[in-house]
């Protein structure tokens with residue numbers, strides 16, 4: 001049987017929240033699990049429970065062949081004995097300790113010479129040479145992040161837990177360190193669990209992703225799969241699929257399905273049987289805009305709409321259309337100018353069949 005991590009916990013914060021999380025996935029040397037979801041969805045509680053810092057009332061946590069928690073059998077292995085490297089959200093470096101002192105913190109069990117050797121090794125691995133005598137406040141955000149990671153990794157943990165590892169950094173540093181973190185995690189050959197609510201971070205770092213909302217795990221899969229094929233409308237909403245509208249399967253033939261959405265029809269690559277109630281999910285960046293009157297592109301779906309709103313979305317612009325159903329579109333500023341769009345403009349939206357994702361819907365939802 002393949003090695004796996006299996007988490008099945010129930011934790012209540014009376015009057016505040018109930019977390020019921022079930023995640024089970026195969027784990028290899030450097031498998032990264034992403035816990036993804038909005039603020040308050042329970043990601044940190046799951047992470048802290050795995051670390052042994054939070055104690056669920058009920059449940060089991062198994063790491064490869066070891067049971068860390070089994071409330072029914074009275075098993076609750078201490079955080080130290082789980083051998084976990086934990087990096088908290090704001091790093092929690094000891095301000096009065098030097099970089100070397102911070103890294104040496106978890107190495108008290110080693111002899112003085114072994115501790116020195118390990119600190120030097122880790123300083124080199126994390127490219128912190130020359131900074132060993134410096135205090136955390138004298139470091140840049142990126143350096144602090146590396147020290148926090150180095151401190152978590154120094155005692156050679158068997159699992160690394162990172163809570164929003166890049167969220168304290170400014171955007172350019174975050175993008176640079178995202179790539180570095182990915183290669184470092186692979187190099188360390190250490191399985192890890194990373195909490196994030198950042199989509200790009202999840203895609204860049206994760207091998208497996210658990211999408212959480214309201215204390216529950218809604219879907220587990222590769223990040224790409226969960227983002228492009230959310231299992232239901234709730235997942236679609238939390239992974240940021242801008243358009244989620246009700247529809248019904250009108251026709252299914254030749255591996256294409258036609259979905260009725262209000263007055264419009266859309267073609268998708270696959271979907272449930274004829275007559276089924278569905279949600280149609282479309283990512284804003286998968287929609288192209290075309291001028292009315294120009295030749296349509298090869299995309300399967302072309303729907304006419306009216307621009308209702310235009311809003312800045314970082315380097316891009318979000319255009320909200322009324323196509324008989326609301327459709328969100330992300331375009332570049334130059335595309336917007338070329339199309340000469342403003343609120344009230346008619347426009348045509350082009351969407352490939354593969355970008356129309358259909359998920360089953362309970363009748364009445």
Ligand SMILES: Nc1ncnc2c1ncn2[C@@H]1O[C@H](COP(=O)(O)OP(=O)(O)OP(=O)(O)O)[C@@H](O)[C@H]1O
Pocket residue numbers: 013016017037038039040041042043044045046197
């Ligand atoms: N110690 C606590 N006491 C009371 N309620 C708590 C405690 N820890 C967490 N909660 C509640 O549990 C829910 C989940 O919190 P948690 O921190 O796990 O979410 P999260 O997804 O990590 O959020 P964020 O992204 O904001 O850190 C929230 O409603 C929170 O208020």
